[in-house]
Amino acid sequence: MDLILPLPDDFHIHLRQGKDLVNYAQSAMQQFGRVLAMPNTEPPINSAESVKKYKEEILAAAPNLEVLLTFKLNKNYSEQELREMQKNGAIAAKYYPLGVTTNSQDGVAKIEDMYPTIELMEKLNMVLCLHGEEPGAFCLDREKEFLKHLEKLCKTFSKLRIVLEHVSSAEAVECVKRLPQNVAATITVHHLILTLDDIVGDSLRPQNFCKPLPKLPKDKEAVRAAVFSGNSKFFLGTDSAPHSLEKKECLCGAAGVYSAPVAIPILIEEFENENKLDLLSNFIAGFGADFYGIPRQAKKVAYTKKEWQVPKTIDGAVPLKAGEVLRWQK
Ligand code: DOR
Ligand code: ZN
Numbered sequence: 001m002d003l004i005l006p007l008p009d010d011f012h013i014h015l016r017q018g019k020d021l022v023n024y025a026q027s028a029m030q031q032f033g034r035v036l037a038m039p040n041t042e043p044p045i046n047s048a049e050s051v052k053k054y055k056e057e058i059l060a061a062a063p064n065l066e067v068l069l070t071f072k073l074n075k076n077y078s079e080q081e082l083r084e085m086q087k088n089g090a091i092a093a094k095y096y097p098l099g100v101t102t103n104s105q106d107g108v109a110k111i112e113d114m115y116p117t118i119e120l121m122e123k124l125n126m127v128l129c130l131h132g133e134e135p136g137a138f139c140l141d142r143e144k145e146f147l148k149h150l151e152k153l154c155k156t157f158s159k160l161r162i163v164l165e166h167v168s169s170a171e172a173v174e175c176v177k178r179l180p181q182n183v184a185a186t187i188t189v190h191h192l193i194l195t196l197d198d199i200v201g202d203s204l205r206p207q208n209f210c211k212p213l214p215k216l217p218k219d220k221e222a223v224r225a226a227v228f229s230g231n232s233k234f235f236l237g238t239d240s241a242p243h244s245l246e247k248k249e250c251l252c253g254a255a256g257v258y259s260a261p262v263a264i265p266i267l268i269e270e271f272e273n274e275n276k277l278d279l280l281s282n283f284i285a286g287f288g289a290d291f292y293g294i295p296r297q298a299k300k301v302a303y304t305k306k307e308w309q310v311p312k313t314i315d316g317a318v319p320l321k322a323g324e325v326l327r328w329q330k
Pocket of ligand 1 (some may be wrong): 211241327
């Protein structure tokens, strides 16, 4: 049995840098037609020049991947710099609070310090992507505690399009639903299927450790309800964030779930289990494009119902559901 889907968009992916980039960009190209690449590389994407170079590097590795770029919002940019980044392919800025996740040691302590740039972004019709976690709060409360900043941003910049990335709590889902149409959220595959139990419930499972943390069953249910209600404010951003096995399984393990190679097969299964396959194409290739104001994907891809076992490692990283059997493949 075949399932024909639009070629998926991923509105939140980490492709890294250097030789890792080649593998991760090619992996992404096998699954997605279009991706929004995150800027927390080493060094970060934070200038017109680095936006241009990063896009060229990704395209050299994965020529059929349509790449949309972000830049790191951890300093104020002039209008001219923003216009140049836009010209080079950046459609959004990514805001990382100080120290909350991978490569955010250069993050921002006070979001209001970025308001001058945010005001310019609103004028230039750029999108603000938020890693919504409050530094210093208890780990399970960080997203909830961040929501006051989202509310204030929304009041201050009423025309700015804002994406709360990788929503993981019932409170964040409710907040995004309540705010006006210029506020949306990405949802990852792992926050749809994991809770804290899958990280520390029985054995320690570093491959499932990520930020924001998968939370309580009620939070997972709220994230699922948002997706399976077909609400256009919620669309796919996998936050696929590969780290080598050595970087994940050590004294101070890195946060990030490598989901790109398995994201769509898992989603098909989840939508099928919920009897909601009719909602899948909007989630993976509709609502996100509409929100970003870009054309919907015209190309199609066929998936076949045929079991396969997820490899224990892919590109040196342990993927989500490693070793498990999935029901659908390309
Ligand atoms: O778990 C995460 N890993 N969350 C993020 O926000 C960043 C990502 C990464 O870059 O590894
Ligand atoms: Zn991310």
